[in-house]
Amino acid sequence: MKHILLLLLALVIFAGCNKNSADKYMKQAKAAVEQKKYADAVKYYETLASEFPKDSLAPEALYQLGALYQNKFVPGFAGNSSTEKAILIFRSVFDKYPDSKQAPNCLFMCGFLQSNELNRYSDATDTYNTFLQKYPNNDMASAAKYELDNMGLTPEQVLEKKVTTNK
Numbered sequence: 369m370k371h372i373l374l375l376l377l378a379l380v381i382f383a384g385c386n387k388n389s390a391d392k393y394m395k396q397a398k399a400a401v402e403q404k405k406y407a408d409a410v411k412y413y414e415t416l417a418s419e420f421p422k423d424s425l426a427p428e429a430l431y432q433l434g435a436l437y438q439n440k441f442v443p444g445f446a447g448n449s450s451t452e453k454a455i456l457i458f459r460s461v462f463d464k465y466p467d468s469k470q471a472p473n474c475l476f477m478c479g480f481l482q483s484n485e486l487n488r489y490s491d492a493t494d495t496y497n498t499f500l501q502k503y504p505n506n507d508m509a510s511a512a513k514y515e516l517d518n519m520g521l522t523p524e525q526v527l528e529k530k531v532t533t534n535k
Contacts, residue, residue, distance in 0.1 A: 390420040394429060401432075406441040427461050427468035434458040434474065438481065451485045472503045476512060483519050492519060 388396075397412035413433040417426045434457035436442050440450045458474035458481075465471055476499055483492035496512045503509065518526050 388415075388419075390416050390423040390425045390429075393420075394425050397429065397432065401436070406436055407443050410436060410442055421464070424468075427465040427470045427474075430457055430461045430465075431470040431474055434461070434477070438477065448486060451481050455481050466502065472499065472506045472508060475499045475502070476508045479512065479515065483515060487520070489519050 393412045393416035397409045400409035400412060413429040416429040420426055434454045437445060437450045437454035437457060440446060445453055455478050458478045461474040462471045479492045479495035479499060482488045482495055496516050499512050500509060
């Protein structure tokens with residue numbers, strides 16, 4: 369019986385030593401991004417978020433993962449499919465970690481991408497309004513209001529609007 373307990377203890381210790389920590393996955397992901405090995409970075413960020421969903425690094429990993437898709441760095445994803453994936457990931461940060469420091473930026477980026485990349489103005493309006501309701505004092509609140517006021521306008525139309533309102 370004593371040998372079985374020792375064997376079980378050794379297996380638990382070995383399994384614990386063999387498993388990466390959230391911090392290690394984050395470091396590996398950041399190193400992969402620096403080396404422009406984006407597929408590896410995606411794997412590390414996804415693994416961190418799935419294996420350590422309660423760790424404080426999980427929302428940061430998802431935020432960074434969303435940024436990779438937003439910037440169209442992920443192999444096999446291009447154009448709107450990459451943007452759609454970024455929106456899904458950013459929204460998941462808000463949904464799963466609404467009190468994290470990344471949640472406001474992620475929700476804002478959802479609205480920004482919906483409006484400026486996909487021209488889905490109704491979705492963007494809903495997202496920005498949710499942002500303003502949840503984070504009214506956030507530094508990005510004025511930018512969300514600006515986006516709502518100028519959604520769908522060309523830069524020329526925004527300037528024209530500004531000129532006519534300042535008269």
